[in-house]
Amino acid sequence: xxxxxxxxLPALLAAPRSLVAKPLARLALQPxxxxxxxxxxxxVSIALRAFYAVEVTPLPRVALPRRAYYPPRKRYRAEKLLxxxxxxxxxxxxxxxxxxxxxxxxxxxxxxxFGILGLATIDGRVGVLSSFRCRRRARSARHARERLGKVxxxxxxxxxxxxxxxxxxxxxxxxxxxxxxxxxxxELCADCRGKLALAGHPLAExxxxxxxxx
Numbered sequence: 409x410x411x412x413x414x415x416x417l418p419a420l421l422a423a424p425r426s427l428v429a430k431p432l433a434r435l436a437l438q439p440x441x442x443x444x445x446x447x448x449x450x451x452v453s454i455a456l457r458a459f460y461a462v463e464v465t466p467l468p469r470v471a472l473p474r475r476a477y478y479p480p481r482k483r484y485r486a487e488k489l490l491x492x493x494x495x496x497x498x499x500x501x502x503x504x505x506x507x508x509x510x511x512x513x514x515x516x517x518x519x520x521x522f523g524i525l526g527l528a529t530i531d532g533r534v535g536v537l538s539s540f541r542c543r544r545r546a547r548s549a550r551h552a553r554e555r556l557g558k559v560x561x562x563x564x565x566x567x568x569x570x571x572x573x574x575x576x577x578x579x580x581x582x583x584x585x586x587x588x589x590x591x592x593x594x595e596l597c598a599d600c601r602g603k604l605a606l607a608g609h610p611l612a613e614x615x616x617x618x619x620x621x622x
Contacts, residue, residue: 431461433502434562438470438493440536443509448539448553451618452507455557456564458615459579459596462502471498472508478521483511486527486536493534503533503567505560511540525559525583525590528566535563541587554619555590565600568609573600577622592622 435456439449453464476488493506497553505528516522525542528535537559539552546552573580578597583589595617596604604611 419517420606430474432461434498434500435460435462435464436496436497436498436501436504437466438504438506439466440489440506441472441510442469444539447549448509448556449507451553451557452505452560454618456505457612458617459561459612460564460568461610461612462494465498465501465548467498467504468495472510478513481511481513481521481523483513483523484508485521486514486524487513489536490527490529490534493536497533503535505564505567506536507535507539507556507560508536509539512536522585525587526563528563530566530569530571532567535567537563542590544587548601555587557618558590558593561596565596565604569605569607570600570603573597575599594619594621 421508424612437449437453453466456462456464470491472484473488473492476484476492478485480544489506489512493504497504511523512527513521513523514527523541524538526537537556541557542555543552546555555589565580570580572582575581575597577592577594578600579593579595580597580600581589581593
C-alpha cells in the first residue's frame with residue numbers, strides 16, 4: 409500500500425525566518441486494545457524521539473477493530489489494522505503508529521498468514537506493531553519493552569521510505585521472522601541516516617537509544 413506525500417506543516421510568517429524555530433512534525437501513537445501497558449507506550453515514545461525529530465503524542469486507547477480479527481489463528485491482520493489507522497490520523501499530524509499487545513500477521517510470499525512484529529506502509533503515514541512476539545524468550549519485561557521500541561524505530565523508518573538494511577546491527581535489518589535479531593541491533597547505520605537526510609526527514613540530535621549497546 410502507498411499513501412500520499414506527508415503533509416507539510418504550516419510556516420510561521422509573523423516573525424523573521426531566522427528567528428523562527430521550525431516546529432517538529434507530530435506523530436500520534438494509537439494504543440489498540442487493553443492489554444498493552446502504559447510503560448510500553450512510554451518506551452516507544454522515548455525511542456522514537458531518540459532517533460527522529462518528531463513530537464510524539466499518545467492518543468486515547470481504542471478497541472481493536474473486529475473486522476481485522478482472523479479467527480483461524482486467533483490474531484489480527486496487520487494490513488486491516490493499517491486501513492483502520494489510516495482513518496485515524498489526527499489533522500496536521502505526520503502519521504499514526506498503532507501499538508498492540510495481541511499477535512498480528514500478514515501474507516508473506518507463499519505463507520498466507522505469517523506472524524510479524526510490525527508493518528508499515530512504505531512512504532506512507534501509518535504503521536502498526538505488536539509486543540506479542542517481543543516477549544518471546546525475553547529476559548525481563550524491560551527487555552521485551554526495549555525490543556518493542558526498536559521495532560517502532562524500524563517501522564517508522566519504513567514509513568519514511570527506508571527499505572530493509574543489509575548492515576548487521578542496524579535497526580532497519582530484516583528480522584527474518586525472529587525477534588532475536590532485535591537483540592543485536594542498537595542504532596540506525598550511517599547509510600540509513602544518510603537516506604533519511606536526503607529524503608528530508610530530520611533526525612534527532614544527541615539522543616541516546618533507551619537500551620544498552622549489545
